[in-house]
Structure formats: C-alpha cells, structure tokens
Amino acid sequence: MASDGENESKRSCGNGEEWKGTYVNGSLADGLARGMGTKVKGHVVLMERNVLDFNDFGATVVNTVQDFLGQQVSLQLVSATAGDPNNVDRGVVGDKAYLEAPLLSILPTIVAGETQFGVTFHVKEGEGIPGAVIVKNNHLAEFFLKTITIDDFPGKGRIHFDCNSWVYNVSKYSYDRVFFSNDTYLPKDTPSALRPYREEELRHLRGDDVNRKLEEWDRVYNYAYYNDLGSPDKSSDLARPVLGGSSELPYPRRGKTGRPPTKADPKSESGVSLDLNIYVPRDERFGHLKMSDFLGNSIKAVLNALLPVLQAIFDPTPNTFSSYEEVLQLYEGGLPLPDIPQVQALIQAIPLEMLKNILTPAQGQRSFLKLPVPQIIQVDKWTWKTDEEFTREMLAGVNPVIIEGLKMFPPTSKLNSALYGDQNSKIIAEDIEKNLDGLTAEEALSSSRLFIIDYHDALMPYLGRINSTLSKVYATRTLLFLKDDDTLRPVAIELSLPHPEGEQHGAVSTVYTPAETGIDAAIWQLAKGFVAVNDYGIHQLISHWLRTHAVIEPFVISTNRNLSALHPINKLLLPHYRDTMNINALARQALVNACGIIELSVFPSKYSMEMSSAIYKGWNFVEQALPADLIKRGVAVEDSSSPTKVQLLIKDYPYAVDGLAIWSAIESWVTEYCSIYYPDDFLILDDQELQAWWKESVQIGHGDKKNEPWWPELNSLPALVQICSTIIWVASAMHAAVNFGQYPYGGYLPNRPSLSRQFMPEVGTADYEQLKKNPDKVFLKAITGQLQAILELSVIEILSTHASDDVYLGQRPSKEWTSNEKAVEALKRFGERLKAAEKKITELNADLSLKNRGGSVKLSYNLLSPYSEAGITGKGIPNSISI
Incomplete structure (x- = not known):
C-alpha cells in the first residue's frame, strides 16, 4: 500500500499485463529523482538456433525456453543522458535484468519459431533515459535476438531496440554485445554518454587487429582479394589466378575469412569442404525465416547427389538431346533412370532428403528431375x-x-x-x-x-x-x-x-x-x-554476377565498418545488403569456383572469372545509375523536360520504361530521407563516419579503380542521393531484373543454351548434310549437352525462386526500424509510388499495341513489378541480393 503523499499507478506494459510504479506527487520522474527507483517492464523477442536449422524448421523454442530463464541471459540498460563520472562519463549501466517466463504474444509480427519473453528493469536514481542495452548470453547455445522493447519508460515513453543479431555465449566475445535503440544520430549529435559505445562497436566490427581464421561467432567485416576460387593443392588444373590487387586482373573486394593459404600457392587461400560452411559475419548468414540456408542445402544436393548421378548416366551415352521432345520430357515426366550399376549404387548412397530433391516417381519406375514448365x-x-x-x-x-x-x-x-x-x-x-x-x-x-x-x-x-x-x-x-x-x-x-x-x-x-x-x-x-550462347555467358558472369553481386559486396563491408547502427545512412542502406555476403561466399565455393557449377555448365569454363575481371576494367560506378546507363548505351538521350530526364529511343523498351519508374521512386525516397538529416551540405562534409565510409568504399572496396576520375565527391546532398540511389538500384531492381527471369526464360534450354560444343557445319560435312534433313538434331547437338543442361537448370530454378520471407522494395521487416516519424512517412510515400508503378506495369502489359511487353509467347514483362509471392513468379524486387 502506498504511503502518505504517494500514489500508486498501474500502466500497461504492452503485453497484456500491468506493472506498478511508485511515484511521488503524481510524477514517476519525481520518484526516480528522489531515489525511490521503479520497475520498468519490457519484452524480448528471440529465436533459438534450432528454429533456423534446415532439417528442423518446424521446431519452436517453446520446448526449451527454460534453458534461457534464470540468469542465462542478462540485459543492462545503458543511459544516453547520464554519464558515469567513475567511468569517463560513459553512459551509466543499469542493474542486470533477466528473461522471464514467455508471454502470450500480443505482437502482430510474432511468427512461428519466435518466443516473447518478459523482462523487468530496475531503474534507479540518476540513470537517465536509456539509449542502448548490453546483452550477455551465459547459455552454451546461441540465439537470434530480434527485438527488445520497453513500452513506457518514465519521462520517455516507448523505447524500441531492433536488434536482429545472433548472440553467442559470452566466452566467444572479448567485449560486451551492445544494441542501440532505434533513434538516429549523426556522429556529432550523438549523446556524449553513448559516443564511446558507438565508436567501440565500430572498432569491434572492423576487427582490423584480428589476424586469424575467423569463426562463425566473429563479427568482423574486412576485405580480401578473390584468391579462394582455385584448389591448387588438389591439382594444378584447379589453380586459378588471384583477382584483385593488380591492374592486370582487377576486381572488387570480397569479405575476409582469414583461412590459411594453400600449400601449392601461398597467394591463394584454402577452400572449404562441400558442407559450404564458409565464414561470413554471423548476422550476414541466411536465417530469419528463409527456409534457413535453403539455397546452400539445395546447392549441396546438386553437388553431392545430382552431379554424380548425372555423370554416371551420361558418361556412357552421347550426352545429347536427340529431339525437342526429349527436352520437353524434363518437364512432362522426368527422364527415366537407366538400370546400370553405377546409378543404382549412387541412389542407395544418397541421403533421403537429397533424394527427394532430384527423384520423382514415373509410372512405376524411378525417374529424375521433373522440372516445372518454364513460362517461355x-x-x-x-x-x-x-x-x-x-x-x-x-x-x-x-x-x-x-x-x-x-x-x-x-x-x-x-x-x-x-x-x-x-x-x-x-x-x-x-x-x-x-x-x-x-x-x-x-x-x-x-x-x-x-x-x-x-x-x-x-x-x-x-x-x-x-x-x-x-x-x-x-x-x-x-x-x-x-x-x-x-x-x-x-x-x-x-x-x-x-x-x-x-x-x-x-x-x-x-x-x-x-x-x-x-x-x-x-x-x-x-x-x-x-x-544466345554468348548472351547466356555474359549475362551470368557480367550482368548478373559482376555488375550486381560482386560490385555491391564492398559497400556492404564498408557500411558495417564505418557507419554506426545509429547512423541514418546505415538505416537507409542496411536492408539492401541482407544476405548478400552469404550468397557471394556460397557462390565462391560452389558456383564460380574452379570446377564449380558455372565452370561446368557455362561456355567460358575455367576462364569465366578471369574474363569477368577483364570486363570490370571498364566498370564505372556512375554509369550504374539507370539513366546514365541508358544514355551511355545510346538507347536514350538526355531530356530535361522529361520527369526521368531521359528520352528513350526505343519507346517500347520494357526494362527501361519500368526501370525508370522504379529508379524515379528510389531517387525520390532517398532525396526525402537524406534531406531530413542533411539540410545543409556542410553537415555531409562534417560527418566523419560518412566520409570514412565513402573513402573506404572507393579506395579499398573498389581499390583497383580508386584512381578513376569518375568517382563522385561526397560533398553535397545531390551527390549523397546519387550514390545511395545507385547502390539501392543495383542491389534491388537491377538484380531482380537479371535474376528472377532466369528460369522463366532460360528454363527451356534451347531458348538460352549455356554453351556450344561444335562450330557451324561446313559445306560437304556429314553435319551439313544432316542439317538439310534434320536441322533440329544438329542444333541440339551443337548446344548444351544433357549433363550440363540438367545441372544448369537445377541451379537457375533455385536462383529464380522467391523465398517466403523476402522483404521487397519499399518494405522494412520491422515497423519500428526508426523512431523518426518523418522518415517513416517518407517510406510510406515510397511504397505508394511503387504500388503506382506496379499498377502502371499491369496496364502496360495489357496494352496490345506494345508488342515487346509480351510478344507471341504471351510472357508479360513483370521482372520490375515490385512485389511477388513466394516461388518462381518472374516478378518482384526484393530489397537485396539475397539469392
């Protein structure tokens, strides 16, 4: 019972319960000021590791939540407004609070596999308003920390922490894990009590003093050359040149792993086994709800299960489709498995979960690889x-x-x-x-x-x-x-x-x-x-891999190294980096590596990546912006009277028409957003984190091209807008345009063959005579063989698939990604522009006078239509290069 002069208040903590705070003369803040303290309720949303395991995706943490109760997980609030005079005025650190019994979820975003715990913070006199929280995991298993929320902090109200990070046992870190609230500050405006925490967190992420093999719990973002594509210790034929670090073979930088060098070549980094467990910072790993590591497991199924079966089947055969009807059999029933000992032995050895990926029943006998019918x-x-x-x-x-x-x-x-x-x-x-x-x-x-x-x-x-x-x-x-x-x-x-x-x-x-x-x-x-063979190889290696995947990774690394989670440009760009480092690491180990799937099925073979390095010599960041690209290619001219500032020379050019609408929406959104934080160009020049980010992106991330005169100077709002718009365009819309149509268009091998195996028949040869009688057979004999075709189709089917939890352009996975209401409203307007673009694309596709939008194949151009459901849809623009 409250004493005389005190009142007792009950306030909702946002989870269906109530908490009591004691305060004097009607004010909780007064209660704190008089040293009485108060208990502040909050909730924590996390997922345990096994929820995200590929083989146990249906699991939830409900059966094991007891493991995280007691004192297994502690949280300490860090003040943004009160410095500790005994600790060089760093933000005061509050008492430890611990996870409490799971709450019945009242959050609309709680999904299967997530568990919401209660937490009670004891806030004492002089601790001020929190701006960060220290989280310590004393349990042996890591967990994915999604959010921490205090619904009603005295004197502040709701405080939300969007964490989205894996937290390992405290023994794995030499520092405290610190998470900041969703407030946003330029470096100079950071509350002095939080500044050392901000600076230290960036130092930890840079990890410049870490010179060892990086482990899965490490959070180090650093740069390396593409020196891990070959396997010279296995064979000299599997050696590949180092890409990056020279004018002869320039390349964007990739993420550092710290693996030791190979024995045969000290300049080359040793690879990993086919379990594909290559280091990337843990928060860059597939997870969330993404069928966890779906792509990695599918690629492993192709490498470990499908490829040996294909080799056993086709080694004793001509490895050539004899007719288009035989090609169509891939989609109409699968190809029958020959009853030969090598195949039967392999089938017996393949794990059951991989078997399901490649085998299908066919009229009482086993067949393999019945593929979905491509839209083409x-x-x-x-x-x-x-x-x-x-x-x-x-x-x-x-x-x-x-x-x-x-x-x-x-x-x-x-x-x-x-x-x-x-x-x-x-x-x-x-x-x-x-x-x-x-x-x-x-x-x-x-x-x-x-x-x-x-x-x-x-x-x-x-x-x-x-x-x-x-x-x-x-x-x-x-x-x-x-x-x-x-x-x-x-x-x-x-x-x-x-x-x-x-x-x-x-x-x-x-x-x-x-x-x-x-x-x-x-x-x-x-x-x-x-x-078509030329086009396939250039598309896969240049338009797709080099110009989206590879060139974006340096910006991912530099952003995490130089822009704090509190920085507005970090909040702008981070959604466009989701899973990119992980898919690129996987590609280096299974797709673009020596004797990887690209080398096995695409015509440049062992020279694939070296050829992409030669093309990178002509890459220009400024020309990646869509209007500049169109003008450079001579398919558009400048037009100041047009809303898009360009006039197309081919008016019915669906990629350009739809792309300009998306580009315009991106540019408007970035302009609105950046203007909130940089009303004056001086603030851009004075922003040390921002300037360090751009300098490192250019001079190290794309270091082989650092002396090019075309790099923009980051000295004004228009320059910042152009830089950020270009990064977002490449990572979202441009990647979507060249990725999600791979199976719809290329799933039918004759339309987009990946290699050619013989030249044009010459007059007087047997093939020339057969060309008169059966041209289809000669065509199929010339292009991709059965083994390579099935391998290629298996991969592009995976690459063309939207995951169930893809986050699309104009969306954020959390509604509380920032506390700045102006930014939230600007994002809503961005989403409205994208919805208008989606509607316009639908209208254009219905216009029969526009013959390039669907053609006689009746395959409407939707690759730049912003949204999609899961699966192979041929539409949808995810925020990031995540597959």
Missing part, C-alpha cells in the same frame, strides 16, 4: 524460335542491359590492333539493306534505327583458350533494325574466330542474314543459337 513455353512450345522472340528478349528478357545504339557502320573494335590485328566488323551495307524497310544503312544509322548486341571485344581475347576446352564458341555481333511498330528485326549476325595463324592476324568472320526456308533457315537458327 507454357503457352506455345515453338514461338521461342522466331526472330520476333529472339529480339524481344533483348528488350524484355533476362538480359536487357546489353543492347546499344549503333554509333558507326560497319561496327568497329576497340581491341589493340597491335595484339589482335583487324577486329573490325565485316558486315557491309548489302548484307542488311534488304531488311531496312527501304532505308540505306547510312539513313538507318543517322535516324537512330540501328542497334547492336556486341560480344566481339569481350570474348575475342579469350576465344583461343576457351575453344581449347570442350567449348566451341564464336565472338558475335548482332545488328538490329528498329521497325515502325517499335519492335526489332535482326538484320545480320557476325560469327568470328581468331585467325588460325595467330590472333595478331585479326579475326576470321562470317556474316549471316535472316532466312525462312531451306538450309539457309537452319543455318540462321544456328547462328542465333551461337548468339
């Missing part, structure tokens, strides 16, 4: 072969970022003629003028109606080496004419090889033009197939 053949199985679809996909397919306006006819080469001789195109006006609707080549060029897909210079320096492997590839140029209805017509394809007497003697080129009948039509179809 869902309506019509043959339209993919047409010239119309061939060119439509250059504007609305999975690789719409390559097409350029032709600047000179015939096309010229930028390769060094002293090394490569004459590499200029051999296409002449007579080759194309029959298909220019009455225009001369010069008239078509001057009226901006000639375009090109040019892979010549990218491939020619590597063709000799590539073609010494199983691949037989040409360097291609494809000329296109813009028709009056805004569709493209292919008018010539040039296939080139190095001169047989040496590449210094120039290229040997053959020009092919469209044909509809006879053997000429069969040859034309083959020529398009060779272009």
Whole structure:
C-alpha cells in the first residue's frame, strides 16, 4: 500500500499485463529523482538456433525456453543522458535484468519459431533515459535476438531496440554485445554518454587487429582479394589466378575469412569442404525465416547427389538431346533412370532428403528431375524460335542491359590492333539493306534505327583458350533494325574466330542474314543459337554476377565498418545488403569456383572469372545509375523536360520504361530521407563516419579503380542521393531484373543454351548434310549437352525462386526500424509510388499495341513489378541480393 503523499499507478506494459510504479506527487520522474527507483517492464523477442536449422524448421523454442530463464541471459540498460563520472562519463549501466517466463504474444509480427519473453528493469536514481542495452548470453547455445522493447519508460515513453543479431555465449566475445535503440544520430549529435559505445562497436566490427581464421561467432567485416576460387593443392588444373590487387586482373573486394593459404600457392587461400560452411559475419548468414540456408542445402544436393548421378548416366551415352521432345520430357515426366550399376549404387548412397530433391516417381519406375514448365513455353512450345522472340528478349528478357545504339557502320573494335590485328566488323551495307524497310544503312544509322548486341571485344581475347576446352564458341555481333511498330528485326549476325595463324592476324568472320526456308533457315537458327550462347555467358558472369553481386559486396563491408547502427545512412542502406555476403561466399565455393557449377555448365569454363575481371576494367560506378546507363548505351538521350530526364529511343523498351519508374521512386525516397538529416551540405562534409565510409568504399572496396576520375565527391546532398540511389538500384531492381527471369526464360534450354560444343557445319560435312534433313538434331547437338543442361537448370530454378520471407522494395521487416516519424512517412510515400508503378506495369502489359511487353509467347514483362509471392513468379524486387 502506498504511503502518505504517494500514489500508486498501474500502466500497461504492452503485453497484456500491468506493472506498478511508485511515484511521488503524481510524477514517476519525481520518484526516480528522489531515489525511490521503479520497475520498468519490457519484452524480448528471440529465436533459438534450432528454429533456423534446415532439417528442423518446424521446431519452436517453446520446448526449451527454460534453458534461457534464470540468469542465462542478462540485459543492462545503458543511459544516453547520464554519464558515469567513475567511468569517463560513459553512459551509466543499469542493474542486470533477466528473461522471464514467455508471454502470450500480443505482437502482430510474432511468427512461428519466435518466443516473447518478459523482462523487468530496475531503474534507479540518476540513470537517465536509456539509449542502448548490453546483452550477455551465459547459455552454451546461441540465439537470434530480434527485438527488445520497453513500452513506457518514465519521462520517455516507448523505447524500441531492433536488434536482429545472433548472440553467442559470452566466452566467444572479448567485449560486451551492445544494441542501440532505434533513434538516429549523426556522429556529432550523438549523446556524449553513448559516443564511446558507438565508436567501440565500430572498432569491434572492423576487427582490423584480428589476424586469424575467423569463426562463425566473429563479427568482423574486412576485405580480401578473390584468391579462394582455385584448389591448387588438389591439382594444378584447379589453380586459378588471384583477382584483385593488380591492374592486370582487377576486381572488387570480397569479405575476409582469414583461412590459411594453400600449400601449392601461398597467394591463394584454402577452400572449404562441400558442407559450404564458409565464414561470413554471423548476422550476414541466411536465417530469419528463409527456409534457413535453403539455397546452400539445395546447392549441396546438386553437388553431392545430382552431379554424380548425372555423370554416371551420361558418361556412357552421347550426352545429347536427340529431339525437342526429349527436352520437353524434363518437364512432362522426368527422364527415366537407366538400370546400370553405377546409378543404382549412387541412389542407395544418397541421403533421403537429397533424394527427394532430384527423384520423382514415373509410372512405376524411378525417374529424375521433373522440372516445372518454364513460362517461355507454357503457352506455345515453338514461338521461342522466331526472330520476333529472339529480339524481344533483348528488350524484355533476362538480359536487357546489353543492347546499344549503333554509333558507326560497319561496327568497329576497340581491341589493340597491335595484339589482335583487324577486329573490325565485316558486315557491309548489302548484307542488311534488304531488311531496312527501304532505308540505306547510312539513313538507318543517322535516324537512330540501328542497334547492336556486341560480344566481339569481350570474348575475342579469350576465344583461343576457351575453344581449347570442350567449348566451341564464336565472338558475335548482332545488328538490329528498329521497325515502325517499335519492335526489332535482326538484320545480320557476325560469327568470328581468331585467325588460325595467330590472333595478331585479326579475326576470321562470317556474316549471316535472316532466312525462312531451306538450309539457309537452319543455318540462321544456328547462328542465333551461337548468339544466345554468348548472351547466356555474359549475362551470368557480367550482368548478373559482376555488375550486381560482386560490385555491391564492398559497400556492404564498408557500411558495417564505418557507419554506426545509429547512423541514418546505415538505416537507409542496411536492408539492401541482407544476405548478400552469404550468397557471394556460397557462390565462391560452389558456383564460380574452379570446377564449380558455372565452370561446368557455362561456355567460358575455367576462364569465366578471369574474363569477368577483364570486363570490370571498364566498370564505372556512375554509369550504374539507370539513366546514365541508358544514355551511355545510346538507347536514350538526355531530356530535361522529361520527369526521368531521359528520352528513350526505343519507346517500347520494357526494362527501361519500368526501370525508370522504379529508379524515379528510389531517387525520390532517398532525396526525402537524406534531406531530413542533411539540410545543409556542410553537415555531409562534417560527418566523419560518412566520409570514412565513402573513402573506404572507393579506395579499398573498389581499390583497383580508386584512381578513376569518375568517382563522385561526397560533398553535397545531390551527390549523397546519387550514390545511395545507385547502390539501392543495383542491389534491388537491377538484380531482380537479371535474376528472377532466369528460369522463366532460360528454363527451356534451347531458348538460352549455356554453351556450344561444335562450330557451324561446313559445306560437304556429314553435319551439313544432316542439317538439310534434320536441322533440329544438329542444333541440339551443337548446344548444351544433357549433363550440363540438367545441372544448369537445377541451379537457375533455385536462383529464380522467391523465398517466403523476402522483404521487397519499399518494405522494412520491422515497423519500428526508426523512431523518426518523418522518415517513416517518407517510406510510406515510397511504397505508394511503387504500388503506382506496379499498377502502371499491369496496364502496360495489357496494352496490345506494345508488342515487346509480351510478344507471341504471351510472357508479360513483370521482372520490375515490385512485389511477388513466394516461388518462381518472374516478378518482384526484393530489397537485396539475397539469392
């Protein structure tokens, strides 16, 4: 019972219970000031490790919550307003509080596997308002700490901590785990009591003094070269050059792991086994609800289970699809397993969970790999072969970022003629003028109606080496004419090889033009197939891997090293980095590594990553912004009167049209958000964390290009907006555009073959004679074999799948990601712009006059439609490169 002069107040703690706080003369704050203290209730949401285990996803922590009660997990509030004079005025640290019995959830965001615990803090006189909390885990098992919330702190109200972090046993850390509230401060505005905690946390994340193999509980973000792609200790054939650190083989930096060097090459880092347990900072690991490590386990199933079966099946066979009907069998029932001892032995050895991924019952016998029907053949199985679809996909397919306006006819080469001789195109006006609707080549060029897909210079320096492997590839140029209805017509394809007497003697080129009948039509179809092979490899290695995955990782590292969780730009960018380091680490160990899935199934083979390094030499950060990219490629011109500041030269260019709407929404959101915190350019120049972030991103993260003159100076609000908008665009929309259409378009192998195994048949050969009788068989014999095709399709099916917990552009996983209401309202407006863009895309797809948006295959362009459900949908823009 309260004494005279005191009142007793009951306040809701937000979890259905009430707490009592004793206060004097009607004021809880007065009670604290008079030394009476009070108990403040809160709640903690966490998940135990096994909830996120792949093989136990249905588990919850309900059965084991007792393990975290008692004094297993402690929390201590850290004051933002009161310094401790006995500890150099660092924020006062409160008494330890411990997790209490789980509460019946009243939170709308609680999902299966999450448990909400109570917690009671005893707040004493002079401790002020908390701005951080120290969390200590004395239990042997780690847990995922999602949030900590105090619903009604005296004198402050609700205080929320968005933690989203793995917390290991205290023995794993040499420092306290500190989590900050969702308040936002520029460095200079940080409360003095919190400043040392802010600075120390960044030092821990940098880990510059950690020179050992990093363990899973380490939280170190640091840089390394791409020196872990090879396995020279296994074989000299598996050695790969170090990428990064030189002008000859430049590359963006990747995350440091600290693994020891290989014995055969001290410059190369040792790899990991096929369990793919490679270090990345634990909070960058797949988790949350993402079928935990779904991708990693699926890749392991492909490597450990599918690949040996495929090799056993196809080693004794020709490894060639004999007809399109045999290709279609992949989607209509799977391929029957041959009854040979090697296959049966492997089936017996495969773990059951992996067996489920690759085997399917088929009329009383086992078959394998029945794949979903790709969208490209869902309506019509043959339209993919047409010239119309061939060119439509250059504007609305999975690789719409390559097409350029032709600047000179015939096309010229930028390769060094002293090394490569004459590499200029051999296409002449007579080759194309029959298909220019009455225009001369010069008239078509001057009226901006000639375009090109040019892979010549990218491939020619590597063709000799590539073609010494199983691949037989040409360097291609494809000329296109813009028709009056805004569709493209292919008018010539040039296939080139190095001169047989040496590449210094120039290229040997053959020009092919469209044909509809006879053997000429069969040859034309083959020529398009060779272009498709080029396109597949460049798409996978450059448009997809290099220009999104690889170039973003340095920004992920630098952001975590230099921008505190309290920094507004950290809160802006962090959602766009989710899982990126983890998927990249997995790729280095299973996809782009020596003899990995890319080398096994894509034509550059062992030269894949080296070739991407050569392309990185020409990479320019400023040109990754969509308007700049379109202008650079000559498919748009500047137009100050347009809302997007550009005018498209191909008006029905779905990637560009939809992309500009998304880009504009991103840029508006970033402008609004940054303006809240930087009303004056001086604040940007004065922000030490911000300046350190950008300097390190350029000089170390992209250190091989640090001296390029085009890097923007971070000295104004427009510069900050452009930098952040570009990062967000690349990590979200650009990645979505080149990733989630892989299976819808490429799931049908003949439409997007990944390699070619023989050259164009020459007159007088058996293949040339067969081309007259059965052109389909010759086409299938020339492109990807069965083993490589099934391996490739298995992977792109995984890569094209949206997870059930993808967080899409304009969304945040937490409604309380910031306490700044202006920022919250700006994000809502961003979401409204994206919904408007989604509606407009739907309307455009329904407009039958826009022939490039769906074409005769009836595959509407939705890759930049912002939202999606789980699965292979061919739409949706997740915030980050998470798959």
